[in-house]
Amino acid sequence: MCGIVGYLGDGNVYEILINGLKRLEYRGYDSAGIALVSPEGKLNVYKTLGKVSNLEAYCRDKNLTARAGIAHTRWATHGEPSDCNAHPHYSEDGRLALVHNGTIENYQVLREALQQHGCHFSTQTDTEVLVQLIEYIRTSNSCTLIEAVREALKQVVGAYAVAIVERGNPDTIIAARKSSPLVVGIGDGETFLGSDGTPFIEYTDKVVYVQDDEIAVITRDQPLKIINLDNEETKVDVKKLEFSIAQLEKGGYDHFMLKEIFEQPSTLTDCIRGRVVDNAQRVLLNGVFDHKEKFMDCNRIIVVACGTSWHAGLLGKQLIQDLCAIPVEVEYASEFRYSHPVITERDIVIAVSQSGETADTLAAIQIAKAKGAFVYGISNVVGASIPRETHSGTYIHVGPEIGVASTKAFTGQVTVFTLLALAIAQLRGTLTQPQIAEVSGHLQQIPHYVKETLKLNDKIRQLSLIYTYARNFLYLGRGYSYPVALEGALKLKEISYIHAEGYPAAEMKHGPIALIDSEMPSVIIAPHDHLYDKIVSNVQQVKSRGGSIIAIVTKGDTVIRDLADHVLEVPDVPECLTPLITSIPLQLLSYYIAINKGKDVDMPRNLAKSVTVE
16 A cells, blocks of 8 residues: 655655655555655655645645655555644654555554653554654664664564655665565666656666565665665665556546556557467467476466456456366455465465555465465566566566556456466367467457447446446356456446445345345346356346346347347457456446546545555
């Protein structure tokens, strides 16, 4: 959650930090703050409740002169959103200011110990405990700031990315991480800091990914220094960012979410490029073929994920079971880590996360590795924690996703699962060559089919006006369409705040049918697949009880067209590829209903893009 920005250099410190916060606001936006160290060493901290724009307004008449600074946009975990609880937090003597992403699990124990030594606290946050602990260690031991930071972090249990500045020292920023992302940008005579590379992409594409239990010491006119908690200097490994500033702008769209929905023909092209080869006769995934013995020998696959990624995992299960004949289980990562999972060395665990930083999924990976499983990652962010922690994996390559409600990342994940299933099927011989070529050939055409589906935009915008003020929705699907129903319901909940539930259509009669009346619309995903006749029966059950029906059907459908109140036709594709098409109208429907209700679709309340806390 939360976003951290830092800068040390001769540029406009305040402007760089504020613009960086705006780029990271998708990570949290209930409060924001900034700490500036002036050339004379004066430390000024300004923070406010609300979005970064509130902070910007608050700072208009303030002293903004600085040579170094850190800033933060918050998603609250400890302490309600307020001016007081916003970051940065001061040490009691006002000497240090600190920003923090993550959760200090033992903060209450540390707080009580510090109170016994005379420390006073002004907030309920875990972050204030950390800055007070650093100050106490430094004062008690008469040690340097870096030594105090090292000792304090040894006492911390939990996850953190932190950045610290000091009154009287305009030439140094100290930063550290454990289980929460932190990136240093290396410029020409200037250094940047961020939760990811988006705050400083226009200034430099050279980055260093800080590793767990490492401390970055950023000092003016000196090379970046990285040490571990034992004060051992570690190698500074400079990487190159793989996205452009154009990907971070709205490009003429009203919202990032709408832009990202319409980007899907190009993002799926990027996802597929170089992976369907030899005129669609073969699928090439290096992450599979470099470890072919693991996939040949595996008895079971376990998918661990959260939220939208979990829905993609459900589709991955059906794809792998259908195409590869390997049993697959799909687990919420948050439950997996506490369920005492039975894992063997012949299991493969697939970890799915858009950000590559999801805390619960990272914990699940650690458990799987400790039990000897081979762990395969599916992520979007190059250099993130999950790609580094897994044995192998595949990037979805859909570019930065700024809208909090995932759209293009979902279809990217499903596309990678399709490629993964085809690659494994090739290895294990569970599909014939003509079968592989047929699915691969249609997969190459998916960007075109998505582009055709997006032509429904105007129709869906008009349709949304009818259902804007519905209080509940039911989403129904069978087979490959059931996870699509779950994802469609989640999108509507996330951005419009309308209660919605996704169900396997056959389960409707085991309870949810009691809810259906003229005021309860049902969205039914009904492409012409092997369960089509079954879903027709479910449509009839809803209709006979007075329910309003929006149906997603294959072009040319006549049966459901006569039953449904509204029909959205999508291109005809092989059954295993239908989720990549049927999910598009549901994304648009959620978007327009939320817009009609006046909601902020890019920053829905209480949500953040990258969930780095448990």
